[in-house]
Amino acid sequence: MEGFNFLLAGVGGQGTVLASDVLAEVGMEAGYDVKKSDVLGLAVRGGSVVSHIRWGETVHSPVITEGQVDYLVGFEMLEGLRWLKQLKPQGTVVVNRQRIPPVSVISGEAIYPSDQEIIDALSMTTKHYYLIPGLMLAQKLGNAKVVNLILLGSLSVLLKISAGIWEGAINRTVPTNLVDLNLKAFHAGRSAMKEIRNS
Amino acid sequence: MKALLFGNEAIARGAYEGGVQVATGYPGTPSSEILENISAYKEIYSEWSTNEKVAMDVAIGAAYAGRRAIVTMKSVGMNVAADSIFYVVYTGLEAGLVIVTADDPGMFSSQNEQDNRHYAKMAKMPLLEPADSQEAKDLVILGLEVSEKFDTPVLLRTTMRISHSKSAVKLGERIEVGSEAKPFVRNPHKYVCTALWARARHPVVEQRMKQLAEYAETFPYNRLELRDRSLGIVSSGAVYQYAREVFPEASFLKLTMTYPLPRQLVRRFAEEVARVIVIEELDPFLEEEISLMGIRTPGKAIFPPVGELLPHTIEERAIEAGLLPNARAIATHHVTPLNLPERSPVLCPGCPHRSVFYVLKKLNVVVTGDIGCYNLGALPPFSATHTMGCMGASIGVAHGLDKAGIPDEFVAVIGDSTFFHAGIPPLLNIVHNKGKSTVILLDNRTTAMTGHQDHPGTNTTLMGEETEEVGLEPLVRAMGVKEVRVVDPWNLDEVERGIRNCLDHDGPAVLIVSGPCVFVGAERGPAYEVDSDMCNGCGLCFRLGCPAIVQSEEMDLKRKRPKAEIDKVLCFGCDLCAQLCPCDAIRANDDTS
Numbered sequence: 001m002e003g004f005n006f007l008l009a010g011v012g013g014q015g016t017v018l019a020s021d022v023l024a025e026v027g028m029e030a031g032y033d034v035k036k037s038d039v040l041g042l043a044v045r046g047g048s049v050v051s052h053i054r055w056g057e058t059v060h061s062p063v064i065t066e067g068q069v070d071y072l073v074g075f076e077m078l079e080g081l082r083w084l085k086q087l088k089p090q091g092t093v094v095v096n097r098q099r100i101p102p103v104s105v106i107s108g109e110a111i112y113p114s115d116q117e118i119i120d121a122l123s124m125t126t127k128h129y130y131l132i133p134g135l136m137l138a139q140k141l142g143n144a145k146v147v148n149l150i151l152l153g154s155l156s157v158l159l160k161i162s163a164g165i166w167e168g169a170i171n172r173t174v175p176t177n178l179v180d181l182n183l184k185a186f187h188a189g190r191s192a193m194k195e196i197r198n199s
Numbered sequence: 200m201k202a203l204l205f206g207n208e209a210i211a212r213g214a215y216e217g218g219v220q221v222a223t224g225y226p227g228t229p230s231s232e233i234l235e236n237i238s239a240y241k242e243i244y245s246e247w248s249t250n251e252k253v254a255m256d257v258a259i260g261a262a263y264a265g266r267r268a269i270v271t272m273k274s275v276g277m278n279v280a281a282d283s284i285f286y287v288v289y290t291g292l293e294a295g296l297v298i299v300t301a302d303d304p305g306m307f308s309s310q311n312e313q314d315n316r317h318y319a320k321m322a323k324m325p326l327l328e329p330a331d332s333q334e335a336k337d338l339v340i341l342g343l344e345v346s347e348k349f350d351t352p353v354l355l356r357t358t359m360r361i362s363h364s365k366s367a368v369k370l371g372e373r374i375e376v377g378s379e380a381k382p383f384v385r386n387p388h389k390y391v392c393t394a395l396w397a398r399a400r401h402p403v404v405e406q407r408m409k410q411l412a413e414y415a416e417t418f419p420y421n422r423l424e425l426r427d428r429s430l431g432i433v434s435s436g437a438v439y440q441y442a443r444e445v446f447p448e449a450s451f452l453k454l455t456m457t458y459p460l461p462r463q464l465v466r467r468f469a470e471e472v473a474r475v476i477v478i479e480e481l482d483p484f485l486e487e488e489i490s491l492m493g494i495r496t497p498g499k500a501i502f503p504p505v506g507e508l509l510p511h512t513i514e515e516r517a518i519e520a521g522l523l524p525n526a527r528a529i530a531t532h533h534v535t536p537l538n539l540p541e542r543s544p545v546l547c548p549g550c551p552h553r554s555v556f557y558v559l560k561k562l563n564v565v566v567t568g569d570i571g572c573y574n575l576g577a578l579p580p581f582s583a584t585h586t587m588g589c590m591g592a593s594i595g596v597a598h599g600l601d602k603a604g605i606p607d608e609f610v611a612v613i614g615d616s617t618f619f620h621a622g623i624p625p626l627l628n629i630v631h632n633k634g635k636s637t638v639i640l641l642d643n644r645t646t647a648m649t650g651h652q653d654h655p656g657t658n659t660t661l662m663g664e665e666t667e668e669v670g671l672e673p674l675v676r677a678m679g680v681k682e683v684r685v686v687d688p689w690n691l692d693e694v695e696r697g698i699r700n701c702l703d704h705d706g707p708a709v710l711i712v713s714g715p716c717v718f719v720g721a722e723r724g725p726a727y728e729v730d731s732d733m734c735n736g737c738g739l740c741f742r743l744g745c746p747a748i749v750q751s752e753e754m755d756l757k758r759k760r761p762k763a764e765i766d767k768v769l770c771f772g773c774d775l776c777a778q779l780c781p782c783d784a785i786r787a788n789d790d791t792s
Contacts, residue, residue, distance in 0.1 A: 012544070021365075024203050024365055025203065028201075034366070034367065035331075035364060035366045036203075036364060036365045037363060037364040038363050038364075039307065039363070040228075040307075040363065046543075046544050046545040047543065047545075060440040061441045061443075061444050062360060062364035062440065063360065063441065065510040065511050065514070066510075078539060078542070081539055082539055101749055102540055102543065103543065103545050103579070104540045104542075104543070105540050106741060106748065106749050106750060107579065107580055107741055108741070108761075109540075109579070110541070111540065113537055113539070117537060121537050144768060
């Protein structure tokens with residue numbers, strides 16, 4: 001049984017942990033041994049948040065060894081870039097095309113990389129990278145907070161697991177009153193990825 | 200039925216299935232979710248106690264009363280609880296008692312990297328270390344049984360990676376034990392630790408440790424895994440999992456009950472393999488115990504005693520030590536090194552702490568800080584906090600500065616939950632010893648940093664019942680402080696005047712900055728916006744360190760500095776930036792929703 005290592009990286013408040021919970025549930029439903037580990041730091045918002053999710057025949061470590069990430073999902077561009085070095089050679093990157101400037105950038109002490117620098121860094125690392133307009137799609141659905149499920153939808157296109165299993169995991173994981181919205185977001189993310197792959 | 204559970208959820212589940220009836224604790228990362236999850240089981244009485252020592256005493260009282268109990272805390276919380284832990288080891292109890300410490304190797308949210316396994320040895324009690332969520336659950340139940348069988352508290356030690364990682368757990372049913380309260384067992388020779396009687400308990404403790412050492416030999420979760428005999432690895436906890444992946448062929452002694460050490464098992468393992476090494480995080484706890492047996496076991500000579508011991512580090516150090524062939528080193532591909540800006544956590548938009556730190560920086564006073572979100576006041580753009588050690592230290596340290604006679608003006612800054620936890624005795628100390636410190640109480644109506652738990656100053660218990668709200672102002676006045684002021688955190692002038700008045704007062708002064716955290720009831724106002732025609736790029740608003748205020752792409756041509764812009768989604772409408780703006784360029788936009 002082939003295993004997969006996923007790294008989800010975002011900013012506190014972006015729903016990274018919920019997305020990682022869904023991804024872990026999907027793996028278990030698909031018959032994998034699953035472990036996941038969250039690094040949250042302080043419970044206050046605005047810091048980096050990272051989740052490791054591992055699917056395999058038998059998974060010992062909940063933490064992915066450096067350089068062994070199959071799929072890196074960046075919930076905003078800077079956090080996506082921060083973990084590029086963890087990617088396997090020619091691993092896959094899915095990045096939300098959004099910028100959340102940290103305070104060091106706001107105060108003028110540091111500079112957020114330009115679009116060109118970001119694309120250069122991605123393309124030098126791997127052929128398999130996808131930029132998803134997550135925030136724009138979320139705003140179309142009327143809720144900026146569903147970026148997380150949009151990104152999962154985009155990721156799901158790259159994995160050979162039926163949409164039904166994903167939908168079931170979303171049903172079990174997100175709060176009942178938000179299931180419909182999150183399913184819509186998931187499918188919006190799927191369509192966006194299919195479009196990118198076909199173009 | 201199987202479920203994916205965090206280690207902390209699994210411990211809560213273990214408390215439920217194990218028939219725990221009383222659960223206590225004080226919030227602290229990475230332990231807080233244990234008690235939060237327990238509170239969902241209505242069969243268990245659960246509470247946030249005012250601090251870890253109180254939590255410990257409450258759990259001990261329940262166990263004395265014949266009810267199974269669990270108490271939870273983070274690594275440094277155990278220092279606070281220690282006084283009570285040491286006496287309960289002597290007394291033993293009438294029902295199972297499990298003490299959970301969630302350690303923080305890597306210091307993700309702690310002030311030090313202490314290894315609480317030493318407490319098991321120092322206090323003389325058994326130590327259990329789960330390596331995944333299933334074990335975390337099982338060890339709570341087994342720990343309660345061991346506690347009752349040997350008449351001792353049991354220490355269950357997790358680390359952040361166990362507490363905050365998910366893995367599959369088989370769920371079971373709850374065992375009901377002692378569901379009816381029995382009359383209190385009056386046994387003062389056992390339960391009154393006066394020297395006269397406690398002296399007779401010490402040999403009991405020593406005898407118990409011998410019995411526990413024998414029991415450890417057959418402890419079901421201590422496991423010999425014999426594969427390639429050329430290398431034998433002794434490990435426990437999360438590190439066992441990492442080491443299994445780095446050394447898939449090696450033989451392992453997987454220890455779960457790590458104190459007292461199962462010496463015969465260790466000796467048998469050492470005889471089976473050509474070479475024994477210990478792989479453990481932080482201190483050489485197992486290594487020292489095994490070395491005492493005369494078995495040569497390099498551990499810390501190879502693996503660092505600092506930080507998390509992650510798979511990558513284990514592999515790197517093993518290659519350096521010749522334990523793994525160099526060819527195994529994974530060819531890491533190097534990405535063009537872009538200089539990426541750091542992302543530190545920040546005070547949220549609308550945070551009631553922001554104005555205080557803005558003013559403290561402006562007044563250029565020495566600030567003794569404490570544990571809480573407001574510790575971010577030590578970071579840019581404020582850089583306004585100058586000491587921070589542990590819960591409650593701010594007030595005592597300030598009094599020390601006072602009595603040392605520093606020429607600087609100074610204040611202590613402490614949050615409401617931290618004040619209830621450890622700030623009351625040092626404030627009484629200032630009053631009694633004629634101190635003149637200013638203490639700023641940041642009353643945001645919650646224990647914010649650990650995830651917004653209630654405390655004695657709020658009106659709700661962990662179990663959701665309405666309760667008495669202890670007012671800070673009457674409390675502080677009752678403690679003998681004459682100069683007490685309450686100010687609105689969203690009024691910069693009022694905060695500055697309040698701090699100034701306290702500093703000028705000849706005697707102890709307390710300023711209560713009272714306004715709720717944005718997560719517990721602060722009301723979001725209309726988002727603000729910057730009139731770019733009026734903004735002159737002075738940058739004053741950036742000094743508030745608000746994530747909602749960003750640099751605009753538009754420059755002020757005269758100053759050659761970027762103008763300000765406000766992110767409408769993030770803005771909480773707190774008004775501080777508008778109060779600060781000298782150009783009157785920032786206004787509430789009532790049209791935005």
